[in-house]
Amino acid sequence: MSPQTRILAGDCTVRFEGTRDRIQRGHVVILVKPDRTVLVHDADGYQPVAWLTRPDDVTIEHDGAAFSLRAHADSQELLVTSNDASGFESFAVSEAGVPVGTCPDCAGPLVRVRGKISCLDCEETYGLPAGATVLDRDCEDCGLPQMCVNRGESFELCVDYACESLSAAVRERFDEEWTCPDCGSPLRVRSPDGRIFLGCDDYPDCETSFSFPSGVVVDDCECGLPRFRTASGERCLDGGCEATPESESASL
Numbered sequence: 141m142s143p144q145t146r147i148l149a150g151d152c153t154v155r156f157e158g159t160r161d162r163i164q165r166g167h168v169v170i171l172v173k174p175d176r177t178v179l180v181h182d183a184d185g186y187q188p189v190a191w192l193t194r195p196d197d198v199t200i201e202h203d204g205a206a207f208s209l210r211a212h213a214d215s216q217e218l219l220v221t222s223n224d225a226s227g228f229e230s231f232a233v234s235e236a237g238v239p240v241g242t243c244p245d246c247a248g249p250l251v252r253v254r255g256k257i258s259c260l261d262c263e264e265t266y267g268l269p270a271g272a273t274v275l276d277r278d279c280e281d282c283g284l285p286q287m288c289v290n291r292g293e294s295f296e297l298c299v300d301y302a303c304e305s306l307s308a309a310v311r312e313r314f315d316e317e318w319t320c321p322d323c324g325s326p327l328r329v330r331s332p333d334g335r336i337f338l339g340c341d342d343y344p345d346c347e348t349s350f351s352f353p354s355g356v357v358v359d360d361c362e363c364g365l366p367r368f369r370t371a372s373g374e375r376c377l378d379g380g381c382e383a384t385p386e387s388e389s390a391s392l
Contacts, residue, residue, distance in 0.1 A: 142232035142263065143174035146200065148207055148220070149227040154180055156190045158216030164189055170209060170220055172198060174233060178211045178218055192218040202228050234260050240274045244283030257285065257299055266299045269306055271354040271371065279303060290356050291336060292368075307331035310352065316341075321364060321378070322348045338377070350377050 148170040155163050168189065171179045176198045180190040195213035207228055209220040237251030237258065248261025252274055257266045268274075268287065275286045279298035287299050289306055292314050297304040307329070316326035318338070325342040329352070339349040355370035365377040 146172040150222040150225040155219040
């Protein structure tokens with residue numbers, strides 16, 4: 141079920157007990173946000189006349205002709221009672237994001253919000269890997285947007301892992317590309333939980349492993365491992381490599 145914002149309106153008495161006790165009355169609009177935050181607005185509008193941020197609980201009683209609201213957090217309590225109710229509604233809300241396409245399942249709008257892509261209508265969600273750029277073109281197989289992700293090289297893949305797997309693409313390109321600096325065995329691309337890393341093929345006898353950086357390979361390090369260009373500069377696959385200049389190590 142979509143998160144809901146509830147809106148109550150009318151001639152109300154507002155009582156607040158806590159940091160500063162006060163009683164007010166007026167024609168107000170009360171917003172109850174999905175995180176339970178309660179805001180009571182009057183005609184001035186800029187700042188609420190009363191509010192309680194993320195209270196422990198919110199109780200609303202409504203019978204069509206009148207309503208009451210009680211919000212409680214620690215030693216603070218906000219109580220709103222209608223003297224003459226004029227409205228009580230609930231509206232579905234979502235996170236607002238950058239439009240990136242159309243959902244192939246329901247034709248609803250797809251938006252990017254932080255590290256994910258969501259459909260505003262059917263609420264289907266697709267997580268994005270760190271540093272991913274959403275491209276202005278769709279996957280030929282499923283119709284979802286494509287993304288560009290730098291993991292050793294630039295991969296252009298569908299945002300749906302079930303359609304195209306980033307870990308599978310990295311594995312196909314870089315599995316056994318380098319050798320373990322401790323025992324000489326191949327380094328294998330592994331991703332048991334979605335996190336991509338390089339681990340020694342001789343595990344568990346050799347436990348050497350390296351996180352796979354968000355960047356592209358640009359050169360070989362003096363230690364024999366690859367060097368990556370990342371958002372913060374160049375670095376060796378081994379973040380603690382002594383061959384990495386001090387000026388670069390400080391930026392990692």
